[in-house]
Amino acid sequence: MVSVLRTYRLRLERKRRLLRAARKSRELRPVADRTARIRRDDLLLFCTLRNERVRLPFFLAYYRALGIGHFLFVDNGSTDGSGGYLAGQPDCSVWTTGASYKRARFGMDWITWLQRRHGHGHWTLVVDVDEFFVYPFCETRPLRALTDWLDASSIRSFGAMLLDLYPDGPVAEARYRAGDNPVDSLPWFDSGNYTIRPNPVYRNLWIQGGPRARVFFPHRPAHAPALNKIPLVRWHRSYVYASSTHMLLPRGLNLVYDEWGGEKASGCLLHTKFLDTFADKAAEESARREHYAASREYRAYDRAGAGTLGFRTPWSERYEDWRQLESLGLISRGNWA
Amino acid sequence: MTVGFVMLVHEALGRAGQVAAHWADQGSPVVIHVDRRVPRPEADALRARLADRRNCLFSPATACEWGTFSIVRATQAAVAGMLAENPGVSHVFLASGACVPLRPVADLEAFLAARPGIDFIESVTTDEVRWAVGGLDRERFTLRFPFSWRRHRRLFDGHVALQRALGVSRRIPQGIEPHLGSQWWCLTRRTLEAILEDPRRREFDRYFRRVWIPDEAYFQTLVRRHALNVQSRSLTLSKFDFQGKPHVFYDDHLELLRQSDCFVARKAWPHAAGLYAALLAPPGPSRHPAAPNPGAVDRVFARALARRTEGRAGLYMQSRYPNRGWENGRSCAEYCVLHGFDAVFPGFEAWLDHCSGAAVHGRLFAMDRAHFAGGAETHAGNLGDNPRLRDYDPQAFLTNLLWNTRGTRQCFQFGPEDNQAITRFLAEDPNAQVAVITGASLIPLFQAGLDFARTRKIAARHQQIETAFLSCLRRSGKGRALRVWTLAEFLEDWMTHLDGTLAGTGLAAGMPPADAPEIACLDGFGAFLDRLRNEGMRPQLCGDVAAIHRLTDGGAPTPRPRLSVVR
Known part of the structure; x- marks a missing residue:
């Protein structure tokens, strides 16, 4: 009985979020709508951004090389020309809005609407501009190889934990120029300090840890950001992301892990946030308070001593490739061989 | 000694056409069966592409549904066509549109010539089968399966449960002993003619029409009735995962496949451009008489199976979070x-x-x-x-x-x-x-x-x-x-x-x-x-x-x- 009620409550929540997305869609104004060019089997990428012009060339190049067929962007009031740059790309559609990121559930309402409109029946990847998707065999097999395999295996969603990368020295000295591979400036990561809790309601795993927990939240580990993500989903118009891309409804989509001892296939999102640009963002965002939990993280960063802060320790691992991540136990090939 | 290839094709017709051309260009007759459910323009494009190769023929199209007798019927017709049109063919190699050749046809023919009169078909009794989908092995032969497993799963399952509850059991025709095995085989003309011209064929066909997944049972069973010398293995390298679906080969498998010394592999990812380019290059001279040795391939896929089902002991991560009691080791070392x-x-x-x-x-x-x-x-x-x-x-x-x-x-x-x-x-x-x-x-x-x-x-x-x-x-x-x-x-x-x-x-x-x-x-x-x-x-x-x-x-x-x- 309890489970029936719970199932019903989650169903209501899903419907509510869909309605909310429809309402919030009125905040979106198309700048470049090329969605008519989307082919039936295109892989789609959805992304919300604000003032990320310098990162865009590499971002687009990276995901084009993986095989993304069409990009759908929501430009949340950029003032650095990001919107115009994207509108000039032949495989991008761009919407703009000046409305509150926070009140659009950190952009997810807008993305949910676009996914509902344009993502139905497609494999969709939802990432931020500083997130780079890596998966088993990604250097030899395009993303379509993965999605074809997922289709053949009747799998609808694919987990990719957020892996924070950081520079050798202080964050403020991690120089970045447009077109560079940000991983070159941020080669380090934490390999084995993550904690996992199951969420009995949504059935996802809640993963925390890594450099941000270690440096920003050592005294309040519960406040450390969630690192579990499910960015790749064969979308259906009835699906919604319930909280960022951490979890979905219907909740069966959150079962991207095996409970009987085996390993399911999984990937990582290389998180290249900690470039020199982060320092400026931290100052702006901690004032704007438009991010999760009132930009807690940006404020922690400001407190931790913005300019001089570093994450590197003698135990940091230098990023090499997906095989390294797999042997460290961060991702798995599962039975994709 | 000539091998003829029968290909059953239902998707990625472009790749199937390339493989057919590759075999035909080495002088082997090819008969292609295209699933009737393939859109007409695609099927026509394949015919047009192979029109100038006189040794490439198409058999009459049947609509094929997975797990049903239609696939056997298509195979029978294509094989009959192959044998009738090509009197010189001594062996028929059954392949799918997703197969890729790993070695020149000359190698295969030399291999078969050294083993005259032998039929290569995986054919094992139901007692030894462990791979069957849905836990059905012996029951494939003793229950009736009028509903599609793919389209009407509930009806299928319900009907199976009902028959089990009622204790219904079909009579297996006298003179045959149920055997199962890989769908992909290489049989001699003698054996195939004996199967196709068996006086009791109508009776057997009627029986197999209600057997579950007859493409893995029909030839595998009847070959035991007619063949003189069966080697129970498939010459097609094909690996199945724990869900019973075939593993797919990609560009990065090229060396692994080549070193296996198998003749044909299934199935290749249609977009694996590097793999197809390398394997469909005009074959060099016959390399060596090595017999297939898929040991390395077996190990790779056995590891994948172990990873998926047992995982790494003591590891807790985003895609492995075992319930209590299912950890296979709560920590990774003493x-x-x-x-x-x-x-x-x-x-x-x-x-x-x-x-x-x-x-x-x-x-x-x-x-x-x-x-x-x-x-x-x-x-x-x-x-x-x-x-x-x-x-x-x-x-x-x-x-x-x-x-x-x-x-x-x-x-x-x-x-x-x-x-x-x-x-x-x-x-x-x-x-x-x-x-x-x-x-x-x-x-x-x-x-x-x-x-x-x-x-x-x-x-x-x-x-x-x-x-x-x-x-x-x-x-x-x-x-x-x-x-x-x-x-x-x-x-x-x-x-x-x-x-x-x-x-x-x-x-x-x-x-x-x-x-x-x-x-x-x-x-x-x-x-x-x-x-x-x-x-x-x-x-x-x-x-x-x-x-x-x-x-x-x-x-x-x-x-x-x-x-x-x-x-």
Whole structure:
């Protein structure tokens, strides 16, 4: 009985979020709508951004090389020309809005609407501009190889934990120029300090840890950001992301892990946030308070001593490739061989 | 000696056309069956592409549904066409549109010529089958399957359950014994003609029409009726995963496939441009007479199966989070927990570190911080010494530490002063080798010389905590790796006990430690225990107080100059 009620409550929540997305869609104004060019089997990428012009060339190049067929962007009031740059790309559609990121559930309402409109029946990847998707065999097999395999295996969603990368020295000295591979400036990561809790309601795993927990939240580990993500989903118009891309409804989509001892296939999102640009963002965002939990993280960063802060320790691992991540136990090939 | 290829095609027609052309260009006749459900323009494009190759023919199109007799019917028609049109064909090789050739046809023909009259078809009795989808093996032949498994799963399952409940069983025609095997075979003209021209063929066909997945049973069963010499293996390299669906080959499998010396592999990813380009290049001269040897391929896919079903023991990660009892090992390696040793021997960690190959940590679960080996602030995997981070999930802290340091045995000190949240895990983990000296925590209290009322309170609390720890260890019933002494027992013959602990936990398995560790100065410890008792706190865990008096009142317990590992 309890489970029936719970199932019903989650169903209501899903419907509510869909309605909310429809309402919030009125905040979106198309700048470049090329969605008519989307082919039936295109892989789609959805992304919300604000003032990320310098990162865009590499971002687009990276995901084009993986095989993304069409990009759908929501430009949340950029003032650095990001919107115009994207509108000039032949495989991008761009919407703009000046409305509150926070009140659009950190952009997810807008993305949910676009996914509902344009993502139905497609494999969709939802990432931020500083997130780079890596998966088993990604250097030899395009993303379509993965999605074809997922289709053949009747799998609808694919987990990719957020892996924070950081520079050798202080964050403020991690120089970045447009077109560079940000991983070159941020080669380090934490390999084995993550904690996992199951969420009995949504059935996802809640993963925390890594450099941000270690440096920003050592005294309040519960406040450390969630690192579990499910960015790749064969979308259906009835699906919604319930909280960022951490979890979905219907909740069966959150079962991207095996409970009987085996390993399911999984990937990582290389998180290249900690470039020199982060320092400026931290100052702006901690004032704007438009991010999760009132930009807690940006404020922690400001407190931790913005300019001089570093994450590197003698135990940091230098990023090499997906095989390294797999042997460290961060991702798995599962039975994709 | 000519091999003809029959191809069953239903998707990725472009690739199928390339493979057909590749075989045809080597002089082999090819008959293609295109599923009638393929859109007409695509099928026509394939015909047009192969129109100039006279040895490429198309058999009449049947609509094929997975798991039904339609696939067998299509195969029968295509094979009959092949045999009728090409009198020179001695063998027919059944392939799908997703097959890729790994070796020249000449190699295959040489292989078959060296084995005249042999039929290559995987054909095993239902008793030996373990791969069957949905748990159906023998029942494939004895139940009826009028509903599609793919489109009407519920009807399918319900109908199977109903027949089981009613005890319905079909009669298997006389003269055949059900066999199963891979759909992909290479049979001789003689055997195929015998199967197709069998006087009882109508009867068999009618029977197989209601058998489940007849494409894996029809030829596999009938070949046993007609063939003279069957080798029960497929010449097509094809691997299935735990869901019973074929593994797909990609560009990065090229070397693996080539080294297998198999003739044909299934199935290739249609977009694997590099794989197709390399394998469909015009074949060189026949390379060598090697027989197929898919051992390396088998190992790769066996590993994939193990990873998917058993996973890596002791690993907790985003796509492996086992329910309790399903971990296949709650931690990834054996480790030692030494309870009370650092109280008996000051400088114990440094001594043990010196004489064992293990990583010797201090109090990992101390209240102030995690005392890693060497006193560092961070340890492998960037685990921090911050107690709040650690206590946020102590179990993850320990399993992470063990995972991050796999390959090196880990050892840490423990005591009632530490966070006890990990004790249940220690008690239940068979990898934990726990050695306990009970009551040892009284020694540092004795040495600290605090205000006695406070000392007594702390001692009482420690005793409670230790008792709880011990009962937790005992309750788990594991016991295997557990050693427990009271302080008195331990002191009485501490060399032997220490020796035994180090050898038994593998800490000093190789060579005997050079010098015995220094033992704490216990002058007056017996009197300290008396006073505790007299002030109302009965020290129960340290054992026989009289023995401790005897051992300590005359100075330190008997030292011995050297320690040797007891075998």
